[in-house]
Amino acid sequence: MERYQVRWSIENFKKKSKQYLKIGKSQAGDIGVQFANISISMI
Template structure:
């Protein structure tokens, strides 16, 4: 039991930044430690089910993919590329095609209005 606790502290400090929070608020310190423990638990669970890789290896594998775009950004990029291909095939302006899609589709209007509503609520 003691050895597993020492391994946790070593890996959490060196890989997950345990104790490196510079917040002055007590709640922020507790949140930082809690997030670190959750990260360690997730990595430990993945380790258990995935060929017993080290926590360090899992950490590096997880952080390599962190820079990737979100699913929404990827779908939006594919949609823009599709519109450009269609516009090029019919020799029309891609902005005109996108404008037509947005103005004639209730689904697009709904999502655009929903996005504006979320931005207002976030502000």
């Protein structure tokens, strides 16, 4: 049950971050730019 709760919180975070912060919409080809985009969105 504890594993399910942890997994649910991770999945919920991923869904909300994609929905509200537009994470995953970057069209940059460089992985460094994608990490920077996620970091800036999270700040």
